[in-house]
Amino acid sequence: MTAPVQNAPAARPATVREEALWLLDRMVPGVPNNLAFAFCAEGRISLPAVRAALMALLRRHESLRTGYRAEGAKLTRTVLPVEEADAPEVLRLTSAGGEPEDEFAPFVARPFEMTGAPLLRAGLLVGPDGDALCFVVHHLVFDATSIPVFVEEFAAAYECLAAGRPLPPALAAVAPALPDPPVRAKSEEYWREQLAGHAAAPAALRCGRADVPAPTLAGDHLVRALPESAVAAVRRLQRTVRAPETVVLLAAYLLMLDAHGAGPDLVVGVPANIRPQDAPRAIGYHINVLPLRMRLDPGESVRDFVRRTRDGYFDALTHADVPVDELTRRTRRTGDTWRNMLFQHAFNYVEGFGVPAFALAGTKAEPLHLENGSAKFDLEFFVMSAPDGIRIRVVYRSELFDRDDVELMYERFEHLLLALESDPDAAVGALRAWGERDRSVIGAANDTAADDAPAVLTSVHARAAADPAATALVDGDRVVTRGGLWTAALAVRDALDGAGPGDIVAVAAPRGPELAAAVLGVWLTGAAYLPLDPDHPASRLAYQVDDSGAGTLLWSGKRPDVEVPRAVEVPPVPATGTPGPVPDEDPDALAYLMYTSGSTGRPKGTLVGRRALANLVAHFADELGAGDGYAMVWLTTFAFDISGLELLVPLASGGHVVVAPDEARLNGRALADLLTRHQADAVQATPTTWRAVLDDAGQALGGRQALCGGEPPPPELARRLLDTGCELHHVYGPTETT
Structure with a gap:
């Protein structure tokens, strides 16, 4: 024994x-x-x-x-x-x-x-x-x-x-191991109040990939020296707002995360040294990562936001005795990953650039930079500050972010530091978190001015005159030629006798040849059209007609219940016809009036000129390579401004329109059948529609152009679309930018 x-x-x-x-x-x-x-x-x-x-x-x-x-x-x-x-x-x-x-x-x-x-x-x-x-x-x-x-x-x-x-x-001499500080009741109460109502959930940003149920925590890093201009801006701002350097940098980090979709209720991990004052050199595990919670108000000034960040940061430090792991245990969780901790982003600040070179028994020893290849947090900014500069080591989970994602986030962080200091009284919601690469890419994308772009009506007529027998629209088993469409447009013009420049004509019709003829016919009179969706509530339609001052309703199919001085039914569209003379069109006239949801809750009307529309159509025709034989699906409700692209880009560039039934907006098999049967080159939909149809329509998108507009597309949806093998185009933009 x-x-x-x-x-x-x-x-x-x-x-x-x-x-x-x-x-x-x-x-x-x-x-x-x-x-x-x-x-x-x-x-x-x-x-x-x-x-x-x-x-x-x-x-x-x-x-x-x-x-x-x-x-x-x-x-x-x-x-x-x-x-x-x-x-x-x-x-x-x-x-x-x-x-x-x-x-x-x-x-x-x-x-x-x-x-x-x-x-x-x-x-x-x-x-x-x-x-x-x-x-x-x-x-x-x-x-x-x-x-x-x-x-x-x-x-x-x-x-x-x-x-x-x-x-x-x-x-x-023996250095005893330090116990954790005792947890005080007032600290318990502080964190209860700070985290009330907060649910731990994956804080997915708008860039990167969605988290996985079983993360590996594989990580990577990059190290950057903050430019002298940004360092000077930080140190000027800390004097202006009376906040330490660490708080100014932390405030910019919070705003950068918010700009990428993590806000407005942010919880960021901030490490705190919990060594007692009488043992500052104790070796051991004496760090508590505090869950700093900040709610962002876009109307708050930079000055007030930085000061509120300062107060929240120091309040958290004075209550650092409650272990964050204990707080995590008590927090409600959502999502399906075991990593649903209180925060996924962290900010760490230390003085100095690490261990300097030193002597080892008379031999010079130079520290090396080592990484362990992991990242506990999705994203962590580790700031090292010295009198002669500031370095930032960014550690990130490589299964969530590509290096380019992180480099762009860091560039935007640098820009925010300059923006914060440039106007401390500006509202934080007005700050634009764009770096130089953002400005270059966005500037190139917006460099679409083409003053010599032919008017859309003139372009459609030229195509009809060149080949009147060519197909303009396919609507189920119905085929309308360019000549037939132009003949119908002339009939609409004649039916709208009395309409002219400065007038607004309300147009309500299902997607199809009659609606296409109505648009062209309104323009032939010199007037502009107001698109109405007959399925929208009567009160919305009545408001739009009244607010626009439309004196005429041009309709086909289901007539909206609105009061107007005159209502005209769209004449039938013949299958064939002969184009008339070249239209006399004013390029500075109005093209249409589009209503979008306004901040007041009422729809907001935006006028779009024919020159701007011509520029837009010419740009997209060039971007998509539209030309003879190009087939584009007309899927979106015409009360949505992106629907105009589906109709006008092919008609103006020599292609034809494939009219989609309403069913195809919800039934992916119906959309896939339409794309395959008509050998369509392009289809556009909103993110909402893409989510509804992608599972069943995805197999038909390979090799085709998929356009996503009407709403900002989530990155994960964009990835799913790209995985089909399509050529994806992001075409979201408010009507005001047309």
Whole structure:
């Protein structure tokens, strides 16, 4: 029978914070919670002296002698006595001739086993001109604040032991492990109030990919030096608004996240050092990431927003004793991923650029930059500030974001810093988070001016005159030629006798040849049309007719119940016909009046001129490569301004229109059949319609052009469309930009 061990160190249950780190290891075993730091020496490093120095630090710091043991779902910790602590693992690593950072990567990534042994190891890489030394410590016993203290003490111990001298008393004294600060009742109450009503949910941004149920936390990073102009702007603004530099940068980070769709109720993780004032150099895991909650008001001034961020930040720091992991446990969650923590974005600020170069027993040692290839947060800005500049290390989950996404977000952050300082009294909602690349891309996209673009009516007539027998519209089994459509337009003009320039003619008809003839016929009189959807509520239609001053209703099919001085039914459209003379058209006349939802709740009318419309149609015809034989589906209700593109781009460029039944807006199989049967080149729909039909219509989109307009398209929908093999065009734009 084995005798019991006398005076065995007591095992204690892990704290909530420690247990959370350990569970993260278990949930994502390929991404260990390891912190690593390394340096290159200009000469040789003594392996025996490294082992002796590490053992000296292990004896000195109880935190480094703390071992953890995992048994099932239980984690316990034990501070090992000096005489029972095993020497840390120190390996001589074989070099493959690469860069030290790459050579150390497998050593850094190797997880620690929770067997009760110290969670510290070192690796020595022998190079041709000098050696490199890497330390790996588990986050359970270490944090970033511990690194400079550890390096300083290691260098001092190494120098003494390599020279055969005893350690100085300061390095021989035991540094007890610090307990977590006691949780105060007032802090509990503070966080209850701050997080009231908040539900932890994936904070998906408008860029990047949707999260997955089982994330790997694979990460990448980029490092940027803030331009001098931005650094100067930050430091001027901190004086103007009386807020520290960290708060100014944090405010810009919050606004950048909001601009990408994370707001307006934002929760961002802000690390806080919870070491007591009498132990600022304690080595260990003494960081609590606080859930800073900020609700954004677009009407608030920059000055007031930065000051409110300042107050919220310092209030959070004064209540840092409640572990964030405890707060996370109490928070309601939504979504289907285990990562629904309080926040997915973090902001970290430290003074200085990390550990500077130092002397190791008379040899210069230069720190290396190591990454462990993981990202706990979707996005983290790690700000390093010094008197001569500011550097920002951006760490991001590579399974969510491409590098280009992150570079653009960072560029917009830089621009926001300049915008904040340029007018501290401006409303934050008026700030435009565009970087230089945004301006270049958007400027190029908007550079569509073409003063010589032919008028749409003139273009349609020219196509009809060139080949009157060519197809203009296909509506089910009905085919109308260009000549037939133009003949019908002339009949509409004659039926609207008395209408002329300056008049508004309300047009209500289902998509088809009669509606197309109505549009052209109204323009032949010199008037502009007002599109009405007969299926809209009567009160909306009555308001539009009354507000526009329309004196005539031109209708086909179902007549809207609106009062007008005159109502004219669209004459039947013949299958064929002969174009008349070239129309006499004023390019500066109005084309149509479109009503969109206004901020007051009432529809808002916007007038669009014929010159602007000609420019728009010519631009899209060029963009899409529309020409002879080009077939475009007419799917969208004509009361939506993007429907005009579906009708006019093919008619003006030599193609033809394929009229879609209303069923095709909801039935993906019906849309797929239409596309295939008529060999359509392009189809346009709103994001709402695309969501409804994509599952069944997607197989018919390959090789075709898919246009998405009417509403901003979500990135995930855009990806699904691209996955069909289509050529996707984003054509969203308010009527006011036409």
